[in-house]
Each structure stands twice: as C-alpha cells, then as structure tokens.
Amino acid sequence: MTTGAAMRVDAEQLAGMADTRLVRRRRIGATLLNVVVALLVVAAVVELVVNPNFDWPIVARYLFDTNVLEGVLVTLELTVYAMVIGLVLGVVLAVLRQSRSGLARGAAWSYIWFFRGTPVLVQVLFWGFAASLFPRVGIGLPGGLFLVSWDTNAVVPIFAAAVLGLGLNEAAYMAEIVRGGLLSVPSGQTEAARTLGLGHAETLRFVILPQAMRVIIPPIGNQVISMLKMTSVVLVIGVADLLGSVTEIYARNYRQIALLLVASIWYLALTTLLTYGQSRLERRFGRGISRLEDDRA
Amino acid sequence: MPEPALRADPPIVEIRDLHKSFGPIEVLQGIDLTIGRGEVVCLLGASGSGKSTMLRCINHLEQPDRGFVLVDGMLVGGNVRDGRVHEAAPTEVAERRSRIGMVFQQFNLFPHMTVLDNVTLAPVRVKRVGRAAAQAAARTLLERVGLSAKADAYPGQLSGGQQQRVAIARALAMEPALMLFDEPTSALDPELVGEVLDVMRDLAASGMTMIVVTHEMGFARNVATRAVFLDDGLIVEQGPPEQVIGAPTHDRTRAFLAKVL
Numbered sequence: 001m002t003t004g005a006a007m008r009v010d011a012e013q014l015a016g017m018a019d020t021r022l023v024r025r026r027r028i029g030a031t032l033l034n035v036v037v038a039l040l041v042v043a044a045v046v047e048l049v050v051n052p053n054f055d056w057p058i059v060a061r062y063l064f065d066t067n068v069l070e071g072v073l074v075t076l077e078l079t080v081y082a083m084v085i086g087l088v089l090g091v092v093l094a095v096l097r098q099s100r101s102g103l104a105r106g107a108a109w110s111y112i113w114f115f116r117g118t119p120v121l122v123q124v125l126f127w128g129f130a131a132s133l134f135p136r137v138g139i140g141l142p143g144g145l146f147l148v149s150w151d152t153n154a155v156v157p158i159f160a161a162a163v164l165g166l167g168l169n170e171a172a173y174m175a176e177i178v179r180g181g182l183l184s185v186p187s188g189q190t191e192a193a194r195t196l197g198l199g200h201a202e203t204l205r206f207v208i209l210p211q212a213m214r215v216i217i218p219p220i221g222n223q224v225i226s227m228l229k230m231t232s233v234v235l236v237i238g239v240a241d242l243l244g245s246v247t248e249i250y251a252r253n254y255r256q257i258a259l260l261l262v263a264s265i266w267y268l269a270l271t272t273l274l275t276y277g278q279s280r281l282e283r284r285f286g287r288g289i290s291r292l293e294d295d296r297a
Numbered sequence: 298m299p300e301p302a303l304r305a306d307p308p309i310v311e312i313r314d315l316h317k318s319f320g321p322i323e324v325l326q327g328i329d330l331t332i333g334r335g336e337v338v339c340l341l342g343a344s345g346s347g348k349s350t351m352l353r354c355i356n357h358l359e360q361p362d363r364g365f366v367l368v369d370g371m372l373v374g375g376n377v378r379d380g381r382v383h384e385a386a387p388t389e390v391a392e393r394r395s396r397i398g399m400v401f402q403q404f405n406l407f408p409h410m411t412v413l414d415n416v417t418l419a420p421v422r423v424k425r426v427g428r429a430a431a432q433a434a435a436r437t438l439l440e441r442v443g444l445s446a447k448a449d450a451y452p453g454q455l456s457g458g459q460q461q462r463v464a465i466a467r468a469l470a471m472e473p474a475l476m477l478f479d480e481p482t483s484a485l486d487p488e489l490v491g492e493v494l495d496v497m498r499d500l501a502a503s504g505m506t507m508i509v510v511t512h513e514m515g516f517a518r519n520v521a522t523r524a525v526f527l528d529d530g531l532i533v534e535q536g537p538p539e540q541v542i543g544a545p546t547h548d549r550t551r552a553f554l555a556k557v558l
Contacts, residue, residue, distance in 0.1 A: 186405075188401060188403055188405040189405060189407065191358055191401070191405065192399075192401065192405035192406075192407070192464075193407075194358065194391070194394060195356055195358070195394055195397065195398070195399040195468075196394075196395060196418070196419035196423065196467070196468070196471060197391045197392060197394050197395025197396075197419055197423040197424075197471060198391065198418075198419060198422060198423060199387055199388060199391045200387060202422050202423070206418060206422060207407055207418075210409045211407075211408065211409050214409075285409075
C-alpha cells in the first residue's frame with residue numbers, strides 16, 4: 001500500500017457504498033492523555049474528600065461568617081475604588097503622553113516609569129507609613145510651611161492609604177493600555193471629526209475613546225480580575241479585607257487551610273462573576289464592528 | 298493705521314503662492330488659484346502631483362509652509378494681528394472648518410455609530426441644534442442621497458457606495474458653504490462608482506461650490522465648470538473641462554490623459 005497505484009479506488013464501488021463519510025482514525029495519544037487526566041482528577045477528588053486536614057465542615061461554617069462577608073465587601077470596595085482611580089488617572093496619563101507639551105509628556109512618562117518600576121507591595125507599605133514621611137498634609141509651600149494643615153493619620157486613614165497605593169499603581173498600567181487603545185483608532189477618524197468642526201475634547205469623547213474602548217476593555221477586564229486578587233497585599237498594612245479577615249480567624253482557631261480555602265472560594269466566585277461581566281461589556285462596545293452582532297441586528 | 302477696506306463678497310477660495318513640503322519633498326511648489334461661488338472645480342493629475350495636499354490645505358488639515366489659503370475671506374488656521382499671522386484658537390479653527398465639508402477616499406464614517414448618529418453628531422455637538430431637529434434634518438439629507446431606509450444601520454453593514462453617500466450627507470449636515478472631495482470614488486468597486494457620482498451631480502446642480510480631486514474624467518467633463526491640472530506641485534493647465542480634457546495644450550496634460558482615458 002505504498003505506491004500511488006495501489007491506493008486507487010474504484011469510483012463505481014465508492015458510489016455504491018451507503019456511507020462515504022470518514023471513519024475517524026484512532027488517536028492513541030489522545031486516548032492515553034484522556035486516561036491519565038481522568039486518573040489525576042479522580043485522585044484529586046478522592047484526596048479532597050478523604051483527607052480530613054481539608055476540614056470541609058470548618059470551611060462550610062466560615063464560608064458565610066459575618067467577618068468573612070465583611071472582608072469580601074472590603075475587598076470589593078478596594079477593587080472598585082482602586083480601579084476607578086486607576087482608570088481615570090490612566091486616561092489622563094495616556095492623553096498627556098500624546099500632549100504637545102514636552103513637559104507634560106515627560107511627567108506622564110516619569111509617573112509610569114516610577115509606579116511600574118517599583119513593587120505594588122512596597123507602594124502600599126509607603127502609603128501605610130505616609131504619616132512618617134509627611135506627618136501633616138495641607139496647603140502651603142514644600143518643606144512644611146503650611147497655611148492650613150491636618151494630621152496625616154486623620155486625613156488618610158489606613159483604608160484610604162490602601163486605595164491610594166493600589167490605585168496609583170494601577171494608573172500606570174492603565175495608562176499604557178489606554179494609550180494602546182487610542183493609537184489603534186485610525187487617524188482618518190480624527191480628521192473626519194476635525195473637518196466636521198469637532199474640537200479636541202469632543203473628538204476624543206465622541207469619536208476616539210468609544211472606538212478605543214473596544215481594544216481597551218479586554219485588557220481592563222484582566223486588570224480588574226488581577227486587581228481583585230492584588231488587593232490582598234493590603235494585609236501588610238492591616239486592612240481587614242477578605243484575606244485579612246480569614247487570617248484573623250485562623251490566628252484564633254489555627255484552621256489555616258480551611259480558612260484559606262474559604263478565601264479562595266470567594267476569590268474564585270468573584271473572578272467568575274467578573275469574567276462574565278467582561279464578556280457582556282465586550283459585546284456592548286463591539287457595536288458596529290462585530291459581524292455576529294450585525295447579523296442579529 | 299486704518300484697516301484696508303475688505304471686499305464685501307470675497308471669492309469662496311483664494312490660494313496664493315501655496316508651498317508645502319513633507320521632509321525633503323516639496324509637494325506644492327507655489328499654487329495660485331481663485332474659485333468663485335457655485336463653481337465645480339475638478340483637480341486632475343497623477344498621484345503625487347499635490348492634488349490631495351492642496352485640498353487638505355484648504356481646510357487646514359495641512360498647514361502651508363509659505364503662502365496662504367483664504368476661505369470666504371478668512372484664514373482657517375490663523376488671524377492677522379500686528380502685521381503677523383497668529384495661530385487661531387482651536388475653537389476658531391473648528392468653527393471655520395465646520396463651514397467646509399469634506400469627503401474622504403476612505404469614507405471615515407464613525408463605525409461605532411448608526412448612520413443617523415453619524416449625520417447628527419456635528420450638528421448636535423458643534424452647532425448645538427436640538428436632537429429632534431437634527432434628526433429630522435438628517436433624515437431629509439439621507440433621503441436626498443437615497444438612503445432613508447438605512448438610518449439605523451451601522452456603517453459596517455453598508456456597501457462602499459452607500460457609506461460614501463452617508464459621508465456626503467454627514468458633511469452636508471453642517472450646511473457648508475464649500476464641499477471638498479478627496480478622490481471620493483477611488484476606493485469603490487466599479488459598479489458602485491455611479492451612485493456616488495449621481496449624488497455629487499445633484500449636489501452640483503443645486504448650486505453647491507465643490508472642489509473635487511478625481512480620476513473620473515467623465516464626471517469632470519460633464520459636471521465641472523473648470524478643470525485644473527496639476528503636475529509636480531504646480532498648476533500647469535486650467536480652463537473649461539472640454540478644453541483641458543478634450544484639447545490639452547500642455548505636454549504633461551496630454552501624457553497624463555493618454556494614460557487615464
């Protein structure tokens with residue numbers, strides 16, 4: 001069966017066959033992989049059920065514990081506030097990076113350089129200890145010559161420090177995402193808007209940003225999900241977020257694994273929700289672009 | 298010093314000694330051209346001859362290196378003060394541009410908006426026309442270009458010819474005194490060219506002043522009041538289209554027409 005002639009087929013015979021669809025070849029590799037994966041999954045499930053150290057009854061008891069739920073709320077709040085700061089400041093930075101003013105471009109570039117170049121954990125710690133850097137905040141001149149001032153610890157409570165630390169860091173990443181989105185809109189769009197008499201701000205708001213959103217949303221979705229988990233670093237300055245609240249509980253009852261499972265279940269549930277929200281948003285901003293959407297309209 | 302008396306009714310476009318370079322290449326090498334109200338001027342010439350650049354200088358998408366363009370007696374991008382031309386404020390530029398309609402080779406419709414939103418965006422946001430009034434006016438314009446049924450479609454759902462007709466309606470929505478067309482049919486499949494040219498012909502018949510960069514010699518011959526032939530950044534020949542296209546006097550014009558006709 002190695003020569004071409006030997007593989008020749010009689011057309012009449014083929015035409016006489018009831019079914020000429022291909023019978024699938026057996027894929028030995030795939031079958032083997034199926035068996036291995038199935039075995040691993042079974043082993044994992046058995047281990048989860050059989051190993052008493054997972055402490056499922058404790059997991060169940062604390063999953064909806066008031067302190068845990070409060071922690072979930074704090075985590076969500078941190079995520080929302082930090083993302084809002086990140087998004088607004090990120091758009092501003094992205095626009096500044098395209099500014100005609102060299103100083104503004106340089107300032108935006110330096111901001112991104114600094115906040116992307118140092119670990120977020122360090123930045124959050126910095127804000128947590130802001131009071132020792134600037135004991136008082138207020139309006140006046142550098143060097144502590146204030147017209148009015150307040151005690152830093154009073155104005156920037158630890159929760160605000162956490163939000164600032166996360167948000168200002170996020171802005172640096174967001175700026176690059178937004179900038180990429182702005183650059184993705186063809187220059188003809190700006191020209192068309194200009195010839196219609198739209199100003200700079202109107203062109204950005206009605207023509208460029210809505211189209212940039214299509215490119216920006218998927219990575220922003222990633223950032224939200226990554227932020228939700230990154231909020232857990234605020235543990236180091238003593239904010240009782242989801243992770244903070246479970247660590248407090250296991251500090252008392254020593255059921256570390258069970259309570260870390262509680263936290264993981266919540267993080268997973270929330271990121272699942274966010275993933276769903278992201279796909280909804282993507283459809284919304286794909287208007288006029290996505291073929292599928294057009295066919296339905 | 299008293300201001301010199303201004304002409305009561307200046308020509309719609311007056312171009313004097315217009316120069317423009319991109320890097321080492323001098324695309325426009327001294328253009329002089331005056332266009333009166335109601336004229337339909339076709340700019341002809343090989344690619345790279347400077348037609349599009351000249352058109353883009355008229356609404357200040359490109360800034361002249363030397364010379365100037367007056368539209369309705371005004372510099373689109375500048376103001377004369379103390380014997381110098383000062384850059385105009387962005388709001389002034391936007392206001393003056395809004396009186397000049399432009400249609401692009403690639404349509405440049407806003408893909409995230411419906412046809413109706415494309416046409417009403419500038420009247421609502423720039424002229425502050427009420428939304429209902431703007432939509433009524435837009436529907437009239439869409440009817441004029443034969444697309445009243447497509448008001449709620451997105452640009453991506455339309456053919457190239459339909460998109461270009463929407464782009465014309467969008468430009469007309471600002472009630473321009475002058476319309477610029479930059480190769481409006483060059484990106485279209487051959488069977489779609491006619492519908493766009495028909496709309497442009499109607500527009501010309503309605504008395505609109507039009508400057509059209511085109512390779513459609515039939516349109517230039519039948520609709521234009523004047524044909525202007527550019528070569529290497531200079532106007533080499535101009536006049537009635539039947540003369541410039543039918544009996545060119547310049548070698549360059551003849552060589553170009555031999556290729557396109």
